[in-house]
Amino acid sequence: MMNLRERLLKIYDEKDTESILPSLQEKLMEAGKKSLRKRKQDWDQDDVVLITYADQFQKDGQPALTALEKMYEQYFKDKFGVVHLLPFYPYSSDDGFSVIDYQKVNPIAGDWGDVENLSKKTSIMFDFVCNHISAKSDWFTEYLNGNPDFNHFFTEMDTEIDLSAVTRPRATPVLTKFRLEDGTERYIWTTFSEDQIDLNFSNPLVLLKMIDVLLFYLEKGAEYIRLDAVGFMWKEPGTSCIHLEKTHQIVKLFRDIVEEAAKGTVIITETNVPQKDNISYFGNGSDEAHMVYQFPLPPLVLYSINRGDGSALTEWARNLKVPGDKTTFFNFLASHDGIGLNPIRGIIPEEEILALVKSLKNEGALVNYKKNPDGTESPYEVNVTYMDALNKQLDDDELRVKRFLAAHSILLTLPGVPAVYIQSMLGSRNDYEGVRRTGMNRSINREKYTLEEITVELHEGGSLRNKIFTGLTDIIKVRKEEALFHPSADMEVLDLGSRAFAFKRLNSSDEVLTIIHNLADETLDCRLSGSFQNLLTGEMIEITEKITLDPYQFVWLKTIN
Template identity: 65%
Template sequence: METIKKRLEFIYEDQDIIDPVWTEIKKRIHEIKKKPIRQRKQKWDEKDIVLITYGDQVKEEEIPALKTFKNMYDRFLAKNFEIVHILPFYPYSSDDGFSVIDYKKVNPTIGEWKEVKDLSKSARLMFDYVCNHISSQSDWFQNYLEGNPHYKDYFIELDPSVDLSTVTRPRAYPLLTKFKLLNGEERYVWTTFSEDQIDLNFSNPQVLLEMLDVLLFYIEEGAEYIRLDAVGFIWKEIGTTCIHHEKAHELVKLFRDVVDEVANGTVVITETNVPHKDNISYFGNGHDEAHMVYQFPLPPLVLYSIMRENGKVLTDWAKTLHDTSQDTTYFNFLASHDGIGMNPIRGIIPEEEILSMVKDLQEEVALVSYKRNPDGSESPYEINVTYLDALNKKTDNDDLRVKRFIVAHSILLTLPGVPAVYIQSILGSRNDYKGVSRTGMNRSINRQKYKLEELEEDLLNQGTLRHKVYNQLSDMISVRKEEKLFHPNIAMEVMDLGEAFFAFDRFNKYGEKLTVIHNLKNEEVECSITGKFINVLTQNKIEIDDSIVIGPYQFLWLKPIN
């Protein structure tokens, strides 16, 4: 508990502020510790695979969407996924949930807290903690506009003449948005992501107390994984980049301390879509900050490597991944509700190659979103596309689509870390152009919602792309979950087998080893390895005297045998 006080002293410095805030935090922690909090699993293992989904992903008439989802999950997905990340399921005004109107309510279109609790009986749950910003339609901001003095410093007012050129801009929108107060006065307010997403002012300790109350409420309601959305932007200081500020890191550490105190085993995950060096800084010293960080370079690197049929960049990058502490690991993913970010591979892939890849995808299957640079120019920020379509051309047949898609997911499932699969991926979904037309948002291309009856029919029909993807990915996941050498913290040694391959060994301190080889080319390639193995995917024994020919997009999970 004393560590929390030290965090407050670093963040606020003024003792007159710190003492009452510290007293209030202690009180709230003691109150929640008296309540029956569900026991958490202590540490992760090879069985922990996350499903990322919206709460209203599947629908039936007159039935709460979360109830429909639970029924669908129990039938089709529970065997694959231990953890379900329900993307923001609170009332919202934009950005498909990430502009939260009320942190403590469930969006009535999908159900109530009862439906959330019912789902927690089938899966461990991951909640979004949208801590950087709140909806312009929230009570907090509406009170601010009405002149309620309590809310005056909940948000950041600035004169538009202030020089903000050093501030990192994740979007091509103005940083400040003009609002008119009830009395007719105009104010310019900090809005990092959009005019509807109002940044919270954590330099006001009352905001910290409000948001800690939200965090504790989520723990009480069953959140076992907590995703800190856009947390890198949480602390603003004029004259800095306003991203990864040392006080932003201190706030994450404080959140971690509170979580450990009231519900040890709850996993804190930082969502920072930034270059790898900055991303892993949220591990702190390996024991005091995030338990997991998103592995943001992975989606674009795997995509680039399969598009170019060349694993050199992926191999070189993987060699730089250091083993994490036993208290931390990577949160690996290929697809999510957002696009495929380009920033995390800047510095890994030359800019001209990034632009070439973006151009190729844009001409074939993808939409592109841009960010504004300090000099006023724009750069591609993310590719908007389903991962299945990103890997393939319009003219490819379904068999080829599935091969590319499944080899990509073998990489996801075998690297160190906890893997997460977006629901559009396990469902074998294609681009939703109608959704983009309906919402005007590029990201809608990868956020399609379904009628349960139609979706189930596709999943059960052996001739559909959905059926092929769902079954092949499910089979691979089931093997992965039974292999202890895929524990998230088991060591990895990357191998150089030629540019056609991405390969590595996973091994433990007892000398047990598993070799993973991916052919990234659409042709047979000879691979120079020797030994006697069992392919854990097929249970077939293989004896290799000199080399083995690996088929197009084939992958092997090989365990040595005597």
């Protein structure tokens, strides 16, 4: 681990560093005395993540986490060894991402005992909402009331200062006016909304408070820590205020801390940005994030299947690499947020992105926009379930299933750790009633269920939910049993024509797995020869010249030597 003093000096001046160093050293010493759970030291093909809300399922008279635990035991345990619990703390908006108290459990979900019960059955990823806190939090309330202990906890800004260079992920203003208890008015930095107040990490006391939160999560059993919206943590007017060097140094400090206090804990950075900036959070491969979100994947897979053309996906995949075997990608297709568009800017021409957005809107998707430096707005996120994004409203369920499983075959076979969102696992469609109820576009993909209703629907033979759940179950199980799907196994991208997305996974034992996806609604002939085992069917097959794939068919073929 880097010397703590050296790390702090990369963030603060010497005076501020010396002011907090003894306290930080003491915190780590105390953490070392606690018997924290032994963490897994690496990842393998068995690691597949389920992304879900803690209150995703309800049963009368029970905490929602108890209902989730029952669903996990009955439906998910054999598929997912890690559960990403989206923020389960008390909150005031954004379905959990406006945290009122970092160290409490939302009573609807349960209490820390319920979290612990789930953590005995699976590894848990905690959300560390480190960039901002709720306007209803005690911290911000104390600040508004003039409590000197909370001076400079938030970024006050003169409205005359030029902030035109600041990267805006939303169309809302960067500053929000608040009235303090003494009647004075202040403009405070709010990157995402007026209810999400950015923390001022230039104040070293804020860093200390957030390190307390991080150590608390480790004590409560977090084996994965997701750093939400981490790219925005450091502010310097006159710059973009995203991905600044001191933000990277804070992430590195967080890694230093988890490796000292709970070695094996995985740090994951959530940065919904173009690939170059996203992978910068790997650092040198051993000093920053262990995993970064693979943000280009969701829109790229959608774009490719929408067009029946895998050329862009193939070209992008050729350039995928991580800095060493101690880092990997966190792959996903759907999440609690929409499908981000910024990560494919620079990969896909802007006019084609806008055409994709238009076609999705015509089929019922909703769109959120961001403010550009020149005052114009651009779409930054499509709000839709991944099921409805891949399909048209008039498509039949047979076609929906084919496209959906083909997309998830890509997710499960690329290098990295795959994560499946709960709505995808359940085969969910757009929840327009949720949007009407909350007024939020993102609610379209955040439907909650009672245990009774969802179990009935999952068992309904021939239903879309049943077909998707069964189909995903089958391919996830195959992935978990094959060593060539280890996140670090090599990949060699193949060129089998524009309608295909194909690659090989290889290891040092000269084993080879050939994966081919037909992305089009017509049959596809691909050049291939050899003896193979089809992992998806168990069949041994001999191919002499070519293989023919039906529309949206995919094959996982292991070479027999």
